[in-house]
Amino acid sequence: MKPSHRLLLLLSSAAAVSACSPRRAAELFLLGSHFDAVQDLPYGEGPRQRLDVYSPRDVGGRPAPVIVFLYGGRWQQGSNDEYRLVGSALTGRGFVAVVPDYRLYPEVRFPAWVDDAAQALRWVSDSIRRFGGDPSHIVVVGHSAGAHTAALLALDEGYLRRAGVPPEAVRGVVSIAGPVATEWTDRDVQALMGPREGWPATYPLRHVGGSQPPMLLLHGGRDETVSPKNSTEFAALVRERGGCARAIVYQGLGHVSIAVALAVPGLGLAPVLDQVAAFAREPAIVCGA
Template sequence: MIRTLLGILALLIAAFGLWFFLVPGPDKLSQLDGLAGGGRGAEQAASGIAFGTHGQRLDVWRPAGATNGPRPVIVFFYGGGWHDGTRQGYAFAGRALAAQGFVVVIPDYRKVPAVRFPAFVADAAEAVRWARDHARDYGGDPARIALMGHSAGAHIAALLALDSRYLIATCADPHVVKAVVGLSGPYDFYPFTTDNAKAAFGAYPDPRETQPISYARADAPPMLLVTSTADTTVKPRNSIALRDRLHALGAPVAFRDYPGLSHEGVVMALSKPFRGTAPVLADSVAFLNARLDGAAAAK
């Protein structure tokens, strides 16, 4: 009986994962997350705040109610192949992390085909500067900022953390980034083989400058690289290659592999309905707590 119920649950999870990404927009997961109680312990502190120089906007999530002292900050970059995604669609991630004691900033950024690399990375750098300048307004600590992202968002987060030129260009000290969590990110994917990568990076004169692995260095901020053996969209070799390069240089790096999860399944595991599929939230929170010295343990 128990095996039958588990089998049915697995089929439902797989079916929802397929529906979630075939039907446009992860907004549906955020809606389901809200219905399942994913917002418990979190509140949206701001919506559609303007930042940067190109009309970008961001949302801010934080722990609900009074908190003791300023909280560590996460700037979360969503995925979508550098051409898709919205900040509203990733409310489930903002709620999940805010409920664990973080102030969470989710910015939009310009996308293909309106722009090409490095425009979206420059937008992300402006979001980090905004977080530094305004964290206190929402109960955050500008001295404890981490970056987190999924897929294309993980590429952006890693590039910001490793190639200091982007943050320097925004007048933000690159040392403002204290830790990075990359979920299913492409870090070493040249030569370009997918249409998304070709559209986003193919016209750039030096392809190596598009690759986070090119900027691996010993003094990189601590990084947690998450992958899954069943990911056929962004192969696990990306995380493994960056992990090995950072490790060889003596940089602090942690690695998690969640066997059986799809590319989408990794970020879906942050949501309340799918949190039981893998400890992505718990492991990310534990890593960030250790590096940022704060926040409550994952529930």
């Protein structure tokens, strides 16, 4: 997994396809904003334990389903202010979107960022009604390293329970280009995952049972950073053990462009946002798929 793809990279990729400057791309996709954004809300005491909330302005008077988006960055970099386009895209489909920051290596090692994500979910459960969200309908979506965290939240109930969140509060999980069925071979990743004897706890595949919430795994067929086999093999094991999971591989996409397809659906790269939105509204659609 290479270093994180910052918002400028997302915009530059979008601009390359749409033949306009990165700044103009941002203007095009954010003109007439359909959402309200509240930034830097604390869910913990640390400077990186902050989150942004994006709320659609018209939800028809009823609480909106909630998507918590965990960005990637090889557990070493990233910032939620780089993901405004993701917030815009999700609110455009009627979701309240929450994008937390979390602590990173070398300040911390595993499992600190998973604990942070669980703590952010506690905040969502307690506070999201104030922003028009439905605390009984929460789906966690993660890209790359964020997908790894999202999977662990679903598979190891201990993280949520320690944060005071009932595991059933998470209705479903979407892994986008997630390293969910791999073992650590790169030295920097080995270092941030802690002592070797603890690595089994870091592997989502080792935690798969039949009781986790439904999971949707999306991957680019041209991903040279995280092999698509992570998603297909993981989904197969979940189904084998009686759980609900579906893997979709978009043959023309890579590790970055699948995130661009989510954030900027107007480019027409692939129906990533469509798949995420359909699943987030009814996670059970993957059961029996």
